[in-house]
Amino acid sequence: MVNLRQKSGILMFLFTMIILLLPYVVSAAHDQKVIDEANLFSEEEKDSLTTLAEKYGAKREVSYYIITTEDTGSGDVEDYTDDFYHEEIKIDDEEVDAIVLTIDMLNREVDIAGFGTMADYLNDERVDMVQDNIAPHLTDGSYYHAMKTFLTSSFKYSGFKPNVNPQNPLYNIFVQLLLAVIVGAGIVWGMVHNAGGKVTTNRRTYENSDQSKILRHRDRYIRTSVTKRRKPKPKSSSGGGRSGRGRGGGRMTSGGSRRSGGKRSF
Secondary structure (H helix, E strand, O other): OOOHHHHHHHHHHHHHHHHHHHHHHHHHOOOEEEEEOOOOOOHHHHHHHHHHHHHHHHHHOOEEEEEEEOOOOOOOHHHHHHHHHHHHHOEOOEOOOEEEEEEEOOOOEEEEEEEOOHHHHOOHHHHHHHHHHHHHHHHOOOHHHHHHHHHHHHHHHOOOOOOOOOOOHHHOHHHHHHHHHHHHHHHHHHHHHOOOOOOOOOOOOOOOOOOOOOOOOOOOOOOOOOOOOOOOOOOOOOOOOOOOOOOOOOEEOOOOOEEOOEEEEO
16 A cells, blocks of 8 residues: 555655746747758758757747748749748647748848748747847858847747837846936935935025015016027928838738748848
């Protein structure tokens, strides 16, 4: 017969094993792949990128895919990314949280897309930020460094709430430290300034209100002043800048899934 103490020990062992294996079960649900059909990376570089994708993917619970190709078929690089998502990533009718980067070497274009919840957390605006970060590396032909930057940037930006600007200076740790120092210095200055005591005497302290009165008064005209102010002109509704889908939103794929991001030439 198994006594109560033995049962408790067995249950504690099973509970500990479940806790230890849970991270591996969760991470197994998200694939991290580098598919290098254009042969841009060495084997060591592919292993390094896969390891980094596994690290970030486990933390965000998202699938990372890096794809390079020299033939996108009958469509462009965005169509290629959409088709890959529907054929290789999406499970039946269930959306998968995934971040996909596709490099089309024939037309020298790169497409970055967020699927599932990543369509919001890596929205169009944030994809543009990632594209800005990797553009210099792609132009120089440093594809490995471009992909490392892609993984690092997309991981960083997708960690903010959808309606937050990740590049807001207030989220910079150095700015936060500076503000903390300024606030602390202000508090210390205030304490020192008030350390000598507060002066409470004023003109009423020595005034005898029963004996004090106005003896006489006189009005004297000095001058009239006129202030002119320029009437502001209405702002023009037209403006420059690059055209695009704008913030958030994204678009629907031909397969009925919502995605963010888009392509850019390099």
